[in-house]
Amino acid sequence: MGRIRILPDQVANQIAAGEVVDRPASVVKELLENALDAGARRIRVEVEAGGRKLIRISDDGQGMNRDDALLAFERHATSKLRTANDLLSIATLGFRGEALPSIASVSRLTLETSTGEEAAGTRVEIAGGKILHVDDAAVPRGTTITVADLFFNVPARRKFLRAESTELAHVTALVTHYALVHPEMHFELVSATHTIVSAPPVTRTAERIYQIFGKETLGALLPMAAETPLAHSGLPAPPPWKVDPEEPVRDPGVMRLTGFFSKPELQKLNRNSIYIFVNKRIIRDRLLLHAITEAYRNVIPPTSFPVVLLFLEMPPEEVDVNVHPAKTEVRFRQQSLIHDFVRDSLRMALVKARPAAGFLAALDAQPTASSSLMPPSTSALPGAPEPGFVQQDSEPIAFQDGRADAAPFQLTPRLPSAFPGQLPFGVGSLNARSFDQKAWGEAAAALFTPAKTENCGSSDCSEVSYEKNPATETAQVEAEQAAENLSHLGSLKPLGQLRESFILATGDDGLWIIDQHVAHERVLFEKILRDRQVEQVQRQRLLMPLLVELKPEQMVIFARIAEELERNGFEVEPFGPQTLAVKAAPVGLEGVELERMLGEVIEQSGAEMGETKQNEDLEALRTRIAASLACHSAIKVNTPLDPAKMEWLLGELAKTEHPTNCPHGRPIALLYSWKEILRAFHRI
Ligand SMILES: Nc1ncnc2c1ncn2[C@@H]1O[C@H](COP(=O)(O)OP(=O)(O)OP(=O)(O)O)[C@@H](O)[C@H]1O
Ligand SMILES: [Mg+2]
Numbered sequence: 001m002g003r004i005r006i007l008p009d010q011v012a013n014q015i016a017a018g019e020v021v022d023r024p025a026s027v028v029k030e031l032l033e034n035a036l037d038a039g040a041r042r043i044r045v046e047v048e049a050g051g052r053k054l055i056r057i058s059d060d061g062q063g064m065n066r067d068d069a070l071l072a073f074e075r076h077a078t079s080k081l082r083t084a085n086d087l088l089s090i091a092t093l094g095f096r097g098e099a100l101p102s103i104a105s106v107s108r109l110t111l112e113t114s115t116g117e118e119a120a121g122t123r124v125e126i127a128g129g130k131i132l133h134v135d136d137a138a139v140p141r142g143t144t145i146t147v148a149d150l151f152f153n154v155p156a157r158r159k160f161l162r163a164e165s166t167e168l169a170h171v172t173a174l175v176t177h178y179a180l181v182h183p184e185m186h187f188e189l190v191s192a193t194h195t196i197v198s199a200p201p202v203t204r205t206a207e208r209i210y211q212i213f214g215k216e217t218l219g220a221l222l223p224m225a226a227e228t229p230l231a232h233s234g235l236p237a238p239p240p241w242k243v244d245p246e247e248p249v250r251d252p253g254v255m256r257l258t259g260f261f262s263k264p265e266l267q268k269l270n271r272n273s274i275y276i277f278v279n280k281r282i283i284r285d286r287l288l289l290h291a292i293t294e295a296y297r298n299v300i301p302p303t304s305f306p307v308v309l310l311f312l313e314m315p316p317e318e319v320d321v322n323v324h325p326a327k328t329e330v331r332f333r334q335q336s337l338i339h340d341f342v343r344d345s346l347r348m349a350l351v352k353a354r355p356a357a358g359f360l361a362a363l364d365a366q367p368t369a370s371s372s373l374m375p376p377s378t379s380a381l382p383g384a385p386e387p388g389f390v391q392q393d394s395e396p397i398a399f400q401d402g403r404a405d406a407a408p409f410q411l412t413p414r415l416p417s418a419f420p421g422q423l424p425f426g427v428g429s430l431n432a433r434s435f436d437q438k439a440w441g442e443a444a445a446a447l448f449t450p451a452k453t454e455n456c457g458s459s460d461c462s463e464v465s466y467e468k469n470p471a472t473e474t475a476q477v478e479a480e481q482a483a484e485n486l487s488h489l490g491s492l493k494p495l496g497q498l499r500e501s502f503i504l505a506t507g508d509d510g511l512w513i514i515d516q517h518v519a520h521e522r523v524l525f526e527k528i529l530r531d532r533q534v535e536q537v538q539r540q541r542l543l544m545p546l547l548v549e550l551k552p553e554q555m556v557i558f559a560r561i562a563e564e565l566e567r568n569g570f571e572v573e574p575f576g577p578q579t580l581a582v583k584a585a586p587v588g589l590e591g592v593e594l595e596r597m598l599g600e601v602i603e604q605s606g607a608e609m610g611e612t613k614q615n616e617d618l619e620a621l622r623t624r625i626a627a628s629l630a631c632h633s634a635i636k637v638n639t640p641l642d643p644a645k646m647e648w649l650l651g652e653l654a655k656t657e658h659p660t661n662c663p664h665g666r667p668i669a670l671l672y673s674w675k676e677i678l679r680a681f682h683r684i
Contacts, residue, residue: 024051
């Protein structure tokens, strides 16, 4: 007798479960997706002990009759797919017929379901993949699945489960994601003691963001929408002799992008706050992450990440969803088109919005370690760290993925919001900058900190109170966002300088403070890139060549970037084995700044080279040189400017694409809005 045997179904299911289900959150994911596919309008998720003890998901979808209820637990039994061709355009979240048998093989599962059309519904009880009972049940239309004692028969798996609070955080992330993509549905997530998510139907995504994350987060995000027609359908066209003349020509369709993106002032230390949905499916995708990072390049620091919620819609045949066991990755059929569409739409949206940074937000703008958006109530989870505690080493939330760097679903508690109702200027709370921080702190404090907040008690002096209605308040937030942008920079009236470093200017919207150095840096940066593109960088000959000494490894780096430096106005020649002679440089860059700039570019290029492959992106090198050139040629702090110069600078800044941030990501202009001023003086 041979040695090869076909495995019994139960064993095969357990092996499949190893791929599909690795923790309570992956069970929740599969069951939620089934409920969504069944057309549910309302989904309730209950968990006990972070889902380790119990997960119950109830939906009001189409339910199943008895035959289907039993068939659903067979492997490869699905109502969503019939032929191999259907695989090319999957419109449902599920398609493999694997989830239910897998989950049932590693837990004690009860299914209660009814189509609402038969006399009685059905209850099925299964333990470790064995059907124990099948009965009639008086249940309303819809389906409730209870999964108890997950991995009771797979001790090795059970051992790998984390603390209850961690597992619950993963489940919360999941429910939150699906709630975001379906604002029209009612989602609830409850634990034994808490309601964690309660999101009744709303009409718009903005309202859903408000419901789940609160006003503050919504206020830091801006909406976007873009659309592009597809030139051809994703699949390669068949050869002409295979084309059936009878078959109607397929419309390639359009690709739509809607979503929200953060103002540059909101920065995160990792990618965990980037949410990508393709055809209402949560995915992670390196290609799209790259497109997003590119869109924010030279607007936020390279080490920071934005908060982005992207909802991509495209014809199902454009995307292959059958590439990952937990269905969290997809493959696009027209990859570069999608990448560029996302990058360009986001970049355009940023250029168009020109969001003004408020003082309060700017003070908080250092990238936070609070890694992800999350519903505020989760910070009150039993066992969760206190608010304000930053979980540096928290385990990333990933559904199922071996790769550590591909885990965008991480949750940590939100930091408490700062200074309610108070002006945010405190000497100690300013962030380190390249100038005298203490002096600036004092100046700012003297200017803006109210000596004492007295309340005269009359009703017209009280704080404005908002209605707690998501629609009203969302509209309010959106109106504020639209009002405060940098379009009016050119028409501001400069009042003077603060410490010969910051321009104070007034406009209709309030009081502005503009950092003169970074403002000029942004102006120069964009000019250098433009000039470089048309090969029109102006150079000047130095009276005496500048000699720069380099270490041997720096000489190697220099050789790599020499050509690009030359195109940027440099004329540099080797002068002995370890010395360079700079004979010409771009206009405006001289002496010690020139030397520093060269040193900086060589050093940064070296660091980059160490990190990446030798084939470094030319575009990245170009922007690095431009940023460094701009920084070293720009007006310094502690430099007096006459009114004409200030006006010129504001005018030029207004013309730039990103007047919000310098190429290294620091804010340029901060608005102390009229409304904030009135509020701070208790006038509204
Ligand atoms: N909540 C539900 N309401 C109605 N029908 C359901 C529900 N959950 C599962 N089903 C039915 O059971 C079938 C099997 O579900 P299962 O999740 O195992 O597979 P699938 O969703 O088809 O594919 P996948 O394995 O990719 O999730 C589904 O195709 C669907 O017909
Ligand atoms: Mg399914």
